Amino acid sequence: MTNETRIWTAALIVIGDEILSGRTQDKNIAQIATWLGVQGIRLREVRVVPDVMDAIVEAVNTLRARNDYLFTTGGIGPTHDDITVDAVAQALGVDVEIHPDARKVLEDYYATRGGLNEGRLRMARVPAGANLIENRMSGAPGIRIGNVFLMAGVPHITAQMLDGLTGTLEGGLPLQSATIGCWVPESEIAELLSKTDRAFDGCQIGSYPFFREGRVGANFVIRSTDTAQLEACAAALIAGLEATGREAVAGGI
Amino acid sequence: MTNETRIWTAALIVIGDEILSGRTQDKNIAQIATWLGVQGIRLREVRVVPDVMDAIVEAVNTLRARNDYLFTTGGIGPTHDDITVDAVAQALGVDVEIHPDARKVLEDYYATRGGLNEGRLRMARVPAGANLIENRMSGAPGIRIGNVFLMAGVPHITAQMLDGLTGTLEGGLPLQSATIGCWVPESEIAELLSKTDRAFDGCQIGSYPFFREGRVGANFVIRSTDTAQLEACAAALIAGLEATGREAVAGGI
Numbered sequence: 381m382t383n384e385t386r387i388w389t390a391a392l393i394v395i396g397d398e399i400l401s402g403r404t405q406d407k408n409i410a411q412i413a414t415w416l417g418v419q420g421i422r423l424r425e426v427r428v429v430p431d432v433m434d435a436i437v438e439a440v441n442t443l444r445a446r447n448d449y450l451f452t453t454g455g456i457g458p459t460h461d462d463i464t465v466d467a468v469a470q471a472l473g474v475d476v477e478i479h480p481d482a483r484k485v486l487e488d489y490y491a492t493r494g495g496l497n498e499g500r501l502r503m504a505r506v507p508a509g510a511n512l513i514e515n516r517m518s519g520a521p522g523i524r525i526g527n528v529f530l531m532a533g534v535p536h537i538t539a540q541m542l543d544g545l546t547g548t549l550e551g552g553l554p555l556q557s558a559t560i561g562c563w564v565p566e567s568e569i570a571e572l573l574s575k576t577d578r579a580f581d582g583c584q585i586g587s588y589p590f591f592r593e594g595r596v597g598a599n600f601v602i603r604s605t606d607t608a609q610l611e612a613c614a615a616a617l618i619a620g621l622e623a624t625g626r627e628a629v630a631g632g633i
Numbered sequence: 634m635t636n637e638t639r640i641w642t643a644a645l646i647v648i649g650d651e652i653l654s655g656r657t658q659d660k661n662i663a664q665i666a667t668w669l670g671v672q673g674i675r676l677r678e679v680r681v682v683p684d685v686m687d688a689i690v691e692a693v694n695t696l697r698a699r700n701d702y703l704f705t706t707g708g709i710g711p712t713h714d715d716i717t718v719d720a721v722a723q724a725l726g727v728d729v730e731i732h733p734d735a736r737k738v739l740e741d742y743y744a745t746r747g748g749l750n751e752g753r754l755r756m757a758r759v760p761a762g763a764n765l766i767e768n769r770m771s772g773a774p775g776i777r778i779g780n781v782f783l784m785a786g787v788p789h790i791t792a793q794m795l796d797g798l799t800g801t802l803e804g805g806l807p808l809q810s811a812t813i814g815c816w817v818p819e820s821e822i823a824e825l826l827s828k829t830d831r832a833f834d835g836c837q838i839g840s841y842p843f844f845r846e847g848r849v850g851a852n853f854v855i856r857s858t859d860t861a862q863l864e865a866c867a868a869a870l871i872a873g874l875e876a877t878g879r880e881a882v883a884g885g886i
Contacts, residue, residue, distance in 0.1 A: 397839050400676045401808070402666030403854060404841070406659065409681065413655030423653045425688065426681035428662065431839070435678065458820035459840040460827035490820075499823025518844075534842065555654070567711035567743075570752025574713035586650050586684070587712040588657070589787070591771075601656060 387605075388551045389424040390416050391443035395454040395464055396533055397430050407535040408453040415542045420551025421449060431455060436467035444471075444528055449549065454533030456520065458499035464530055465523065469507035472525065479506045482521050489519030514544045553605040558614040561633030562621050565589070566598040572620045573600065580613035582606050590633075599632040640858075641804045642677040643669050644696035648707040648717055649786055650683050660788040661706040668795045673804025674702060684708060689720035697724075697781055702802065707786030709773065711752035717783055718776065722760035725778065732759040735774050742772030767797045806858040811867040814886030815874050818842070819851040825873045826853065833866035835859050843886075852885040 392412055398404040406428070413423045424447060429435040436455075444450040455464030469476045482504035483496075490496050503520035506512075513522030513529065515537060522541040523530040529545070531538045566573070566587045577585040582604050589598040600617060604610040614630070621628040645665055651657040659681070666676040677700060682688040689708075697703040708717030722729045735757035736749075743749050756773035759765075766775030766782065768790060775794040776783040782798070784791040819826070819840045830838040835857050842851040853870060857863040867883070874881035 394679075397837065397856070398841060398854065399662065400666055400679070401810070401854075401856065402663045402668075402670060402676070403810070405663045409652065410655045410658045413653055415655075417655060423655070424683065426647075426653070426679075428679035430677065431837075457840070457842070458823045460823065460830055461837070461839055493818070494821060497821070497823075500820040502823070503820070557654070557656070565746070567753040567756070568747060568750070570711045570713065570750075570755070577713055584650065584684075584714070586714055587710070588651060589710065601651065601654075603650070603654065 386552050388421045388449075389447045390421050390449040390451060391424060391447040392426045393436065393439045393443065393450070393452045394426065394428040395431065395436055395452055396428075397461070399428050399454075400430055408531075408533070408538055411535055411539060412451055412453070412531075412542070415546075417555055419546070419549055420554045421549065422555060431461045431463060433463060433467050433470070436464065437471045440468055440471035440528065444526075447527075449527050449529065451529045451531060453531045453538055456503065456523065456530055456532060458502050458520075462502065465505050465507060468525065468528060468530060472507055472528070474508040474525075476505050477508045478504050479510065479512060482506065482512055485512075485521060486519055513541050516540055516544075555603050555605055556607060556610055558602045558610055558630075559599050559632035560602070560614060560617055560621070561597060561599045561629040561631070562626055563595055563597040563633070564621070564624070564626055565596045569621065569624065572617070572624075576613060576617050576620060579616065580604075580609050582609050583613040585613070585617070597633055601632075639805050641674045641702075642700045643674050643702040643704060644677060644700040645679045646689065646692045646696065646703070646705045647679065647681040648684065648689055648705055649681075650714070652681050652707075653683055661784070661786070661791055664788055664792060665704055665706070665784075665795070668799075670808055672799070672802050673807045674802065675808060684714045684716060686716060686720050686723070689717065690724045693721055693724035693781065697779075700780075702780050702782065704782045704784060706784045706791055709756065709776065709783055709785060711755050711773075715755065718758050718760060721778065721781060721783060725760055725781070727761040727778075729758050730761045731757045732763065732765060735759065735765055738765075738774060739772055766794050769793055769797075808856050808858055809860060809863055811855045811863055811883075812852050812885035813855070813867060813870055813874070814850060814852045814882040814884070815879055816848055816850040816886070817874070817877070817879055818849045822874065822877065825870070825877075829866060829870050829873060832869065833857075833862050835862050836866040838866070838870070850886055854885075
């Protein structure tokens with residue numbers, strides 16, 4: 381299997397009671413999924429778990445074993461409910477230690493902001509052997525250990541950290557997509573979709589209905605790593621939709 | 634253990650390639666989490682899985698066994714990528730059958746919309762033994778089988794289905810919350826938060842920092858099923874924050 385055909389996968393663990401209580405609308409799943417796609421890495425599964433040690437450890441161990449990469453968001457701040465570092469260290473069977481570079485970063489960042497204290501120093505704690513991921517936004521770095529990446533819970537801080545990682549992870553061919561929109565109830569052309577999906581190897585068609593301007597329609601998203609197959613599949617679907625007397629809108633509605 | 638102290642839990646499986654590709658921002662996690670909280674049921678874990686049979690079956694069997702309720706969203710429409718009914722049936726070891734009431738609902742709904750066809754009839758398929766959950770929005774019903782609830786992927790259709798289920802599921806005391814805001818870096822008062830969290834049994838304090846109007850602040854959310862403990866914990870945290878010379882804003886900032 382060459383690098384071109386191998387599919388690289390990632391999993392994500394979203395850690396935080398605030399997501400499970402409904403208080404906070406998660407934005408990291410979509411953000412990290414999109415970023416991974418550009419790196420040629422497919423997000424295969426996500427788990428949302430509470431701020432509970434055993435729940436995090438179980439998820440870390442299951443997901444890191446069966447994916448090339450594992451990302452976590454949340455729980456790396458200064459307060460008592462931030463236990464991600466401890467949980468990942470326990471899952472990996474390593475100690476927690478103060479990373480000297482992280483300590484230095486935090487000393488500098490807080491020099492004009494009241495100085496380091498016990499809570500702030502918590503943000504320099506890493507699983508032993510970890511490297512840092514730069515955070516230009518708020519001092520406290522992200523953490524990489526092996527194939528596990530610990531990112532912030534706050535989406536714009538995670539965005540910065542992802543930015544720093546761009547182009548550094550090995551991936552495969554990026555998953556490309558083509559969207560075709562049509563003012564048609566998806567249930568009317570289900571057979572066409574199924575037939576087209578089966579006809580093109582390595583293409584998956586997703587159907588996403590909507591109700592807008594008093595009418596029903598749907599966007600059909602074709603995904604493939606192979607540009608030629610993607611284009612052929614899109615052309616076939618457009619032809620099939622137009623054969624029903626409807627307009628097919630490349631790019632979606 | 635009485636009903637009042639027993640904690641009722643639920644899990645959620647979000648099914649769909651469109652969430653894992655980043656194309657669609659999930660809204661069902663927050664919506665279902667909030668609704669469950671009102672029913673006195675705690676959302677304990679969420680998994681996002683692709684439209685792949687084995688991935689759905691694995692998640693269904695793991696999560697239904699260790700929670701009182703399991704919800705799924707997505708994959709119950711008319712197209713080839715809608716495989717949730719088949720996956721849940723496989724997980725439960727039952728056949729898939731046409732539910733006569735669902736067929737009737739769909740016949741009526743599509744009577745003036747071109748009639749039933751093969752794709753539309755797919756939406757009457759249920760795991761054998763299932764009951765329907767009403768969908769006043771678009772005909773195709775949700776499905777309940779045992780402790781598993783299959784909801785739509787489109788958030789406003791799921792909202793309708795939840796509405797129909799309101800008050801029908803046994804739960805415990807609802808988890809209440811109190812929010813206290815303060816213009817303080819959370820890292821400055823981490824010790825106060827930790828001490829207060831430990832001092833009040835059954836209360837968990839979450840810390841949610843923000844950056845707004847050029848200043849950093851945080852909202853502290855206390856959660857408990859016990860009103861008296863919640864109020865006492867909130868009073869202690871407010872007193873602790875005000876002892877640092879800052880204003881503590883009940884209700885959050």
